[in-house]
Amino acid sequence: MTFEQAVQKLNQMEKALYALGHAEGILYVDGETVAPKQSWRARGNALAYLSELQYQQMTDPEAGEALSVILSDPEGTDEITFRRAEVLKERRDKTQLLPMEEFVAYQQLTNEASAVWHEAKLQSDFASFAPYLEKIVAFRRRYAARKDPSKPAYDVLLDEYEKGADMQSLDPFFKTLREDLSPLIAEIAAVPREKPAFMTKSYPVTGQRLFSEKIMALEGLDPERCSIGETEHPFTGGPNKWDVRITTHYHEEDVTGSLYSVIHEGGHALYELGVRDDLQFTCLGGGATMGIHESQSRFYENLIGRSRAFCAPLLAALREVFPEQMGDTTEEELYQGINLARPSLIRTEADELTYPLHVMVRYELEKLLVAGDLSVKDLPGEWNRWMKDALGVTVPDHRRGVLQDSHWSTGYLGYFPSYALGSAYGAQMLRRMEQETDVWGPVSRGDLSPVTEWLGQNIHQYGRLKKPKEILEKAMGGPLDASVYTGYLKDKFSRLYGL
Amino acid sequence: MTFEQAVQKLNQMEKALYALGHAEGILYVDGETVAPKQSWRARGNALAYLSELQYQQMTDPEAGEALSVILSDPEGTDEITFRRAEVLKERRDKTQLLPMEEFVAYQQLTNEASAVWHEAKLQSDFASFAPYLEKIVAFRRRYAARKDPSKPAYDVLLDEYEKGADMQSLDPFFKTLREDLSPLIAEIAAVPREKPAFMTKSYPVTGQRLFSEKIMALEGLDPERCSIGETEHPFTGGPNKWDVRITTHYHEEDVTGSLYSVIHEGGHALYELGVRDDLQFTCLGGGATMGIHESQSRFYENLIGRSRAFCAPLLAALREVFPEQMGDTTEEELYQGINLARPSLIRTEADELTYPLHVMVRYELEKLLVAGDLSVKDLPGEWNRWMKDALGVTVPDHRRGVLQDSHWSTGYLGYFPSYALGSAYGAQMLRRMEQETDVWGPVSRGDLSPVTEWLGQNIHQYGRLKKPKEILEKAMGGPLDASVYTGYLKDKFSRLYGL
Numbered sequence: 001m002t003f004e005q006a007v008q009k010l011n012q013m014e015k016a017l018y019a020l021g022h023a024e025g026i027l028y029v030d031g032e033t034v035a036p037k038q039s040w041r042a043r044g045n046a047l048a049y050l051s052e053l054q055y056q057q058m059t060d061p062e063a064g065e066a067l068s069v070i071l072s073d074p075e076g077t078d079e080i081t082f083r084r085a086e087v088l089k090e091r092r093d094k095t096q097l098l099p100m101e102e103f104v105a106y107q108q109l110t111n112e113a114s115a116v117w118h119e120a121k122l123q124s125d126f127a128s129f130a131p132y133l134e135k136i137v138a139f140r141r142r143y144a145a146r147k148d149p150s151k152p153a154y155d156v157l158l159d160e161y162e163k164g165a166d167m168q169s170l171d172p173f174f175k176t177l178r179e180d181l182s183p184l185i186a187e188i189a190a191v192p193r194e195k196p197a198f199m200t201k202s203y204p205v206t207g208q209r210l211f212s213e214k215i216m217a218l219e220g221l222d223p224e225r226c227s228i229g230e231t232e233h234p235f236t237g238g239p240n241k242w243d244v245r246i247t248t249h250y251h252e253e254d255v256t257g258s259l260y261s262v263i264h265e266g267g268h269a270l271y272e273l274g275v276r277d278d279l280q281f282t283c284l285g286g287g288a289t290m291g292i293h294e295s296q297s298r299f300y301e302n303l304i305g306r307s308r309a310f311c312a313p314l315l316a317a318l319r320e321v322f323p324e325q326m327g328d329t330t331e332e333e334l335y336q337g338i339n340l341a342r343p344s345l346i347r348t349e350a351d352e353l354t355y356p357l358h359v360m361v362r363y364e365l366e367k368l369l370v371a372g373d374l375s376v377k378d379l380p381g382e383w384n385r386w387m388k389d390a391l392g393v394t395v396p397d398h399r400r401g402v403l404q405d406s407h408w409s410t411g412y413l414g415y416f417p418s419y420a421l422g423s424a425y426g427a428q429m430l431r432r433m434e435q436e437t438d439v440w441g442p443v444s445r446g447d448l449s450p451v452t453e454w455l456g457q458n459i460h461q462y463g464r465l466k467k468p469k470e471i472l473e474k475a476m477g478g479p480l481d482a483s484v485y486t487g488y489l490k491d492k493f494s495r496l497y498g499l
Numbered sequence: 500m501t502f503e504q505a506v507q508k509l510n511q512m513e514k515a516l517y518a519l520g521h522a523e524g525i526l527y528v529d530g531e532t533v534a535p536k537q538s539w540r541a542r543g544n545a546l547a548y549l550s551e552l553q554y555q556q557m558t559d560p561e562a563g564e565a566l567s568v569i570l571s572d573p574e575g576t577d578e579i580t581f582r583r584a585e586v587l588k589e590r591r592d593k594t595q596l597l598p599m600e601e602f603v604a605y606q607q608l609t610n611e612a613s614a615v616w617h618e619a620k621l622q623s624d625f626a627s628f629a630p631y632l633e634k635i636v637a638f639r640r641r642y643a644a645r646k647d648p649s650k651p652a653y654d655v656l657l658d659e660y661e662k663g664a665d666m667q668s669l670d671p672f673f674k675t676l677r678e679d680l681s682p683l684i685a686e687i688a689a690v691p692r693e694k695p696a697f698m699t700k701s702y703p704v705t706g707q708r709l710f711s712e713k714i715m716a717l718e719g720l721d722p723e724r725c726s727i728g729e730t731e732h733p734f735t736g737g738p739n740k741w742d743v744r745i746t747t748h749y750h751e752e753d754v755t756g757s758l759y760s761v762i763h764e765g766g767h768a769l770y771e772l773g774v775r776d777d778l779q780f781t782c783l784g785g786g787a788t789m790g791i792h793e794s795q796s797r798f799y800e801n802l803i804g805r806s807r808a809f810c811a812p813l814l815a816a817l818r819e820v821f822p823e824q825m826g827d828t829t830e831e832e833l834y835q836g837i838n839l840a841r842p843s844l845i846r847t848e849a850d851e852l853t854y855p856l857h858v859m860v861r862y863e864l865e866k867l868l869v870a871g872d873l874s875v876k877d878l879p880g881e882w883n884r885w886m887k888d889a890l891g892v893t894v895p896d897h898r899r900g901v902l903q904d905s906h907w908s909t910g911y912l913g914y915f916p917s918y919a920l921g922s923a924y925g926a927q928m929l930r931r932m933e934q935e936t937d938v939w940g941p942v943s944r945g946d947l948s949p950v951t952e953w954l955g956q957n958i959h960q961y962g963r964l965k966k967p968k969e970i971l972e973k974a975m976g977g978p979l980d981a982s983v984y985t986g987y988l989k990d991k992f993s994r995l996y997g998l
Contacts, residue, residue: 243534
């Protein structure tokens with residue numbers, strides 16, 4: 001195979017994989033948002049066939065040859081083509097670990113598990129979900145053993161979402177988070193502080209929908225390229241930079257819940273919307289790793305969205321849509337309200353300070369589950385025990401406990417640490433950003449463009465073109481340092497609570 | 500190839516075609532409803548690849564052999580398998596008329612034309628759409644010439660949507676409609692009648708959304724299997740009986756617009772929802788022809804939805820959601836209001852009496868366009884002239900004129916007559932239904948189940964299993980007779996207007 005033929009084959013492969021991934025992605029978004037409930041019965045058939053085709057593309061011997069030809073000539077290949085071959089080679093190696101039947105069966109399993117989880121969560125019924133989770137854990141363990149039998153299975157899975165992450169690096173990371181934050185969380189819990197008045201009002205869903213549009217505009221999301229839907233568990237999807245989808249979930253009694261979901265998913269969306277045009281429709285047209293993706297979502301959600309400066313434009317937007325509910329709320333009250341720090345049950349609704357401990361609980365439980373040291377049957381009990389131990393809260397039911405997150409139902413074992421890592425990355429990025437540009441002046445005037453431009457320059461534009469470590473260390477100005485993140489949190493919350 | 504091998508190949512082919520059609524269908528529905536505007540830029544890439552795969556499946560020589568083996572043994576093959584082979588053979592023959600490049604290019608053309616039409620309609624700008632329509636007409640003419648050079652091109656296209664339809668049968672059909680209805684339309688136009696008060700009120704979109712749910716429930720649509728979205732031009736989609744989608748369009752100043760869109764699309768949906776389980780995921784799992792499909796949608800919309808009996812449950816539903824706007828409207832006023840007959844501009848909003856003349860105008864213009872006797876450039880002028888001539892209305896702009904319908908942008912040349920044929924079929928079906936079951940008692944109590952059961956038994960369940968003519972003549976109790984339809988209209992509207 002000549003080099004030209006190899007590149008041609010690569011292009012054919014990308015064209016097919018793009019189209020199949022596009023269809024699969026839209027079927028997923030549609031299934032989670034507007035599809036009728038029983039549609040899952042047949043969506044699996046369609047998805048299974050698309051998976052088969054992806055599998056065939058990935059494992060095609062000719063594709064293997066083409067990738068080898070390209071990868072054997074790093075000097076003669078342009079950067080984009082070389083990196084595409086590198087990323088596809090990695091995916092090919094992963095795909096080849098499984099026979100097609102198993103690959104497709106797994107897609108069907110997670111499709112079904114996802115539907116079952118939705119219902120189980122509504123009913124707070126762990127027993128109906130347990131058999132699916134057992135199969136998923138077993139599958140992921142088998143997969144990890146095949147991929148690298150020399151490593152603990154959980155290390156293999158962690159690396160899938162965050163290149164290079166393993167228990168050796170994450171154990172001390174989470175230890176720092178817990179040791180640095182637990183005393184402050186306890187101190188704050190002793191400070192009496194009430195919800196400000198605006199947080200006790202009712203916010204009709206129709207108003208919140210309109211408010212979401214305002215928040216998206218404030219965040220700088222182009223409505224012609226990014227739309228919003230409604231799901232039980234918010235997420236970001238969409239196949240390219242002209243077609244990004246975010247979702248949120250409305251609660252009448254809590255306007256901040258959806259607000260921060262929208263800002264969070266909007267951060268993911270800005271990443272996808274900012275990837276360079278010449279990487280679109282290739283395997284490089286998306287976020288570099290899950291941790292880097294979460295660094296972006298949590299950057300907007302917390303570092304910007306829960307900052308003192310952002311309270312000015314936020315209050316203005318709230319007043320516009322909800323003049324009655326906001327009454328005479330001041331910026332300072334708003335700032336206190338959106339940063340109320342209290343141990344709580346739900347990760348996605350947790351405040352910025354206690355949030356990382358929610359992630360830590362999942363990390364510890366996943367370690368045990370994947371190692372085979374904890375059975376699925378015993379998981380709810382352990383969940384409740386860990387939540388009591390780490391956060392001091394008593395879990396009243398599985399809906400607000402072990403069933404709250406969708407991740408495990410879709411096979412995402414090892415994903416959760418990305419949230420805490422992303423938050424930590426973000427704190428380091430912010431420090432650099434502040435050195436290079438005026439962040440808070442524009443933010444206080446409702447202009448987030450300097451933030452998005454800086455992140456666009458340093459992170460978004462590259463998609464998967466650069467290696468994650470390279471992108472990250474450049475943007476953070478050095479390696480990961482958990483104490484920057486905990487330092488930021490301690491500083492912010494000590495001031496907020498006058499400690 | 501043995502018979503067993505042939506059936507196996509048929510099953511493989513159906514599995515692939517189902518999955519690709521499912522994905523394609525959802526991408527289409529998504530694109531029309533919630534996708535961000537610019538998403539069309541890349542959806543075409545994905546759809547083009549799915550089309551390529553469908554083309555390959557359809558034209559695979561092995562598939563040809565398998566179909567021949569099955570079709571050569573009508574005695575030894577069960578009814579379903581034989582009919583599947585027959586339907587696929589017909590599609591294969593059609594697909595093979597075009598080289599793959601042309602097949603895929605056409606999908607891309609209509610995808611792009613559809614986006615351009617949306618914008619052109621908004622701007623009332625025919626010139627921007629004209630080049631696309633020219634290409635589409637040229638393509639469809641070429642296609643027709645290849646399919647059957649012995650026939651006029653328009654006859655070939657008519658047959659695509661309504662098996663057996665041609666100009667020889669449709670010319671007298673439309674002539675009867677015009678001759679029978681025009682005098683009555685003129686007479687009625689001279690009767691002064693005002694809109695009842697409820698039709699001059701404003702109906703907020705949020706209320707209308709809730710009302711749509713009530714109407715869907717009244718029509719007997721299972722919300723777990725059929726969901727509703729919003730589009731410029733309402734339609735029905737969805738890949739199987741567990742996943743049907745309808746759409747509507749809300750106007751604050753007109754509650755009946757969306758009401759009858761919902762009932763109309765709901766009729767299409769009931770057809771899809773009622774196809775037998777054992778035909779699902781095969782090429783038989785859908786409506787028999789477009790005319791029969793429209794007979795169902797227009798059955799619910801007009802014969803039931805605009806009947807005197809339906810006014811009782813309809814008024815109750817309206818009162819529940821819009822108590823203020825409905826005031827003390829009586830059933831009789833409602834009946835008069837939803838049957839106001841006046842020549843108007845928009846087909847989808849036309850009353851039941853003038854509607855067939857809107858279709859006739861399109862039929863006459865399509866005949867000329869496809870024959871090459873009318874250029875796209877001259878189409879708007881001819882449109883306006885025909886509307887004046889047939890309905891006496893002056894078209895103020897292209898948005899409310901030649902650009903109002905989406906059909907031509909998606910290549911549906913020859914589709915429109917299905918609406919009038921469907922209406923005529925429905926009138927004959929109703930006559931038979933009334934002989935066999937009590938229609939109006941239950942309808943007046945808000946129970947449409949006897950109607951849906953009768954249609955389910957006679958039409959829905961079969962999907963494409965029976966030949967269209969067989970289904971139709973059994974359900975109508977004989978061949979098409981336009982005078983039954985015009986008789987029904989003359990009777991209903993003479994009474995309504997006291998003539």
